[in-house]
Amino acid sequence: MNDLAQTFSKTEDLDDRVSIRRPLKLLTVVVQTSTELQMGTLLDLSESGMLLEVSSPLQAGSAVTVDLPESGLTRATAVWASGNYAGCQFDEPLSRKTISASLLRAEPGSTVSGELVNQWDLDTGAAQEPEIEKLSPRARIGILLGSSAFLWALIAAPLIGHLAL
Known part of the structure; x- marks a missing residue:
């Protein structure tokens, strides 16, 4: 030591x-x-x-x-x-x-x-800089596409409900 x-x-x-x-x-x-x-x-x-x-x-x-x-x-x-x-x-x-x-x-x-x-x-x-674990490009794209689909679903749901009446 x-x-x-x-x-x-x-x-x-x-x-x-x-x-x-x-x-x-x-x-x-x-x-x-x-x-x-x-x-x-x-x-x-x-x-x-x-x-x-x-x-x-x-x-x-x-x-x-x-x-x-x-x-x-x-x-x-x-x-x-x-x-x-x-x-x-x-x-x-x-x-x-x-x-x-x-x-x-x-x-x-x-x-x-x-x-x-x-x-x-x-x-x-x-x-020493703390180590930050980064997501892979594939995981980033998956999160981006999933978030986009979810937001579009939120926007489209009221419109579809309104058209059905």
Whole structure:
């Protein structure tokens, strides 16, 4: 088992997260210590935590501070770290106002609306697209023809009844 999987199994069960994670891509300033600043990118955000990509690796357990819209400098702790990625838990839960402001300031097209995406490709930092099963062309044509026949029957029934009188 790799280090990342061990860290997850020790610290949190991904299926039992406390709050909904919202994928986004938002540049932010990350403060590791009082003297070390670096740029980072938020890759997902929830009331209780975030997935952060940084230019120099963080250590699990290290304290970080990020600059978030509407709330300013916000303290968190790296719960797990793998390369330049870290899953962090906020010391205090975020407000909905902060989450909304962050989503609004995220890069266009980086948020996923209507879908909850919990799986990330840690190599690219991108959300994996949910698989959608598509109907075959034959099934689509069958549905289209069946729907058309049904609608024409609804239209024709009153006319046939009226002509029969």
